[in-house]
Structures are given as C-alpha cells and as structure tokens.
Amino acid sequence: MTYLDWNATTPPLPAVVEAMARAASEAWGNPSSVHAVGRQARARLEDARAAVARLARCDPRDVIFTSGGTEANNLALRSAFVSGSGALVTSRLEHPSVARVAEALEREGRARVRWVSVTGDGLLDLADLERALSEGPVRLVAVQAVNSETGVIQPVAEVVAATRRAGALVHVDAVQAFGRIDDVASGADTRSLAGHKFRGPKSIGAILGRPGVTIAPVLLGGSQERGARPGTTDPIAAAGLATAAVHAVESPARWSALAPMRDALEAALVAMVPGARVNGARAPRMPHVSSIAFPRWRGPELVAALDLEGVAVSAGSACSAGTAEPSAVLVAMGDVEAAASSVRFSLGEDTTATDVEAALAAARRVFVR
Ligand SMILES: Cc1ncc(COP(=O)(O)O)c(C=O)c1O
Numbered sequence: 001m002t003y004l005d006w007n008a009t010t011p012p013l014p015a016v017v018e019a020m021a022r023a024a025s026e027a028w029g030n031p032s033s034v035h036a037v038g039r040q041a042r043a044r045l046e047d048a049r050a051a052v053a054r055l056a057r058c059d060p061r062d063v064i065f066t067s068g069g070t071e072a073n074n075l076a077l078r079s080a081f082v083s084g085s086g087a088l089v090t091s092r093l094e095h096p097s098v099a100r101v102a103e104a105l106e107r108e109g110r111a112r113v114r115w116v117s118v119t120g121d122g123l124l125d126l127a128d129l130e131r132a133l134s135e136g137p138v139r140l141v142a143v144q145a146v147n148s149e150t151g152v153i154q155p156v157a158e159v160v161a162a163t164r165r166a167g168a169l170v171h172v173d174a175v176q177a178f179g180r181i182d183d184v185a186s187g188a189d190t191r192s193l194a195g196h197k198f199r200g201p202k203s204i205g206a207i208l209g210r211p212g213v214t215i216a217p218v219l220l221g222g223s224q225e226r227g228a229r230p231g232t233t234d235p236i237a238a239a240g241l242a243t244a245a246v247h248a249v250e251s252p253a254r255w256s257a258l259a260p261m262r263d264a265l266e267a268a269l270v271a272m273v274p275g276a277r278v279n280g281a282r283a284p285r286m287p288h289v290s291s292i293a294f295p296r297w298r299g300p301e302l303v304a305a306l307d308l309e310g311v312a313v314s315a316g317s318a319c320s321a322g323t324a325e326p327s328a329v330l331v332a333m334g335d336v337e338a339a340a341s342s343v344r345f346s347l348g349e350d351t352t353a354t355d356v357e358a359a360l361a362a363a364r365r366v367f368v369r
Helices: 014-026 036-056 069-080 096-107 126-134 156-165 235-250 259-272 299-308 328-332 336-341 353-367
Strands: 063-066 087-091 112-116 138-144 169-173 190-194 205-209 289-293 342-346
Touching: 014 235, 036 063, 036 190, 036 205, 036 235, 063 069, 069 096, 069 138, 069 169, 069 190, 069 205, 087 096, 087 126, 096 112, 096 138, 112 126, 126 138, 126 156, 138 156, 156 169, 259 289, 259 342, 259 353, 289 336, 299 336, 299 342, 299 353, 328 336, 336 342
Parallel strands: 087 112, 087 138, 138 169, 169 190
Antiparallel strands: 063 205, 190 205, 289 342
C-alpha cells in the first residue's frame, strides 16, 4: 500500500512503538498513586510534558494532556465562555471539533458566533476579521494554524495581533502544524495538538494555555491535570508522545524537504486529468499537501478506486470520511464543484519518489483507462 494520507494520521515511529511497549511493561501504574509503581508511571507523564513543552516552546506547567485534538479544542472553546461573555469569532474553515462546539455554544445561549468570511484560496479574510472585532465585545477568536484538507497556512500572527488589540482571547487549533512547522502560534492564549499527527500514538494530545489563562474542565471528576482534565492519563501513550515530540524537535526539516515531490505529483495529476485544479493554489501551503479537484469525478469514488489500486488518500477530512457530505471547507471557499470532486494527497517524511511514481501509475489506471 502506498500511504499518502499523512494528514489523517501518521504511522507511529518505530521508536514510539518501542517506548510504548517498554512503558506497558515497566510503567503501567496509575500516575496519581503515590507508591513506587505509580511514581514510575508519573515519571513517563512528566517526561512527556517536558518534551511537549519543548516542542511548543512553553513551560511544562502549561501543558494539559487530553485524549487528542478534538478534546483540546472542545476545552479551549468551552473554557472561554465559562467566566466570560462576548462573541465567538471563527470561520467555516475550522475542523468540526471547533465548528460544532461554536454551534453548540450558540444553541445553548452562551455565545453569539460571528463567522468570518473566507477567500477563494482558503484563507481567513483578515479585513472581515477586523470588522468582526469592531462590531462589539468579542470573547474569543478561534483560528486554525493549518487547514487539514488544503494544507493552507493561516495568517495566525496577524490574527493574534488583531485579537490582542481588541482585548479578546485567541485559540489556535495547531493540530496540523505541531511537529511540522517551527514556532507554532506561541502568542496565542490556548493552542491544541494531537500526538498522532506527528508520529505519536492516537488518544493523546494536549491543550497548551498561556500562563494566567484558566482552562475550565468539561468533564467533572478528579484533580488530574490540575483539575482541568479529570481522568487517569495513560502513561503508555505519554511515553509514545514523548518520543514523538523529541523526534519532531530534532528533525524538523524533513517536512519542508517534501515540497519537490508534492509539486511533481501535483503537476503530473493536473496534466493527466482535464480540468483538474489545485485547491488553495495561490495561498501559502504546507509542503506536503495537495488537494485537487477533478471536475466530473466524485471524490469519495476516486478514493475507493485509488484504494483498489493500492493508494491510500482521502476526500475531505478523515472525520467526515464515509459520509456523502461535500467538504465544508471547499464549500466555504465558494467552490461547490470542488467540494464534491476533490481528493487530498498528503505526503510524509517516509514518502519516497517510488511512492509518488506508484500513486501516479495508479491514477493513470483510474483516470486514463
Ligand atoms: C485541524 C484539526 N483539528 C483537530 C483535529 C482533531 O484531532 P484528533 O483526531 O486528535 O481528535 C484534526 C484531526 O484531523 C485536525 O486536522
């Protein structure tokens, strides 16, 4: 199988699997237990906290472990409206773990949501953001660092600066950015990450809160993670996350090195299929992602056909896979045709030129036969 779906999840590093196997036999205790078995597990957790803090350039005390990116985003949004009021400003580019929470907060009467417009290239419209910030009190701006479907890099520094000037809080969903770009939105009040996007295990992620920002729990229970996220944290997943975070800090250049391969794949596909076009082509994009609209074809059917030919890709985001829904992100960009007919190819640090050739050979069998 040629795996070109690294934005859905990344294959865990062999060193991550080894660290987890070791922790499963040596550090399976409850990290809250005070005895030696508990202390072994606690040490794995604190190692992971230090490694994540290094990756995120923050203090380990500002790292709160969650079950992944979805939970971290839920916590960030809900937390902001526990003790404050005002509008929630966000856009339809956001992952469902932000967009659905925004809609829920509005239904519950906790926040008015102001949806900022989006450019045809998949960027947040900064002029409309400024308008939104001037319309009345804003409590929170929620923006993604990188779009999972198009790979478009959002103007996070500008969003953070504008939000600061307006005196509001800013949350950055950095799930697709951590481990892939350097210095991810360090000015934000809260940021989210997920271990499985940078070669760690699934089921562990974190919310990073700037000192002084209170993270209020969504779940009620014990005092783990300073009461912000009750429940026993898994030291085995933490051991894997620590190894992945160290790897991400120590070998950051590998992602940018993917650009020539991505560009070659993209150019060959656009030349192969009449009318094919790259979504977000004129915006700054991550070097490993290509979302391509193939008009007159259906995205989910292309994914199935390429799967039969041995190539793993996706249409839309992994969390909406299996639904017949067109991509909400591409609809927000104003391209309804692309929303139904696009395929995302996302490469990773293990991708080789042979993988790209295999994908192109498979695409020729699907499109040209
Ligand atoms: C931008 C973005 N935010 C949040 C998430 C959710 O992360 P998780 O799968 O860890 O819940 C994803 C997952 O694809 C994502 O791409």
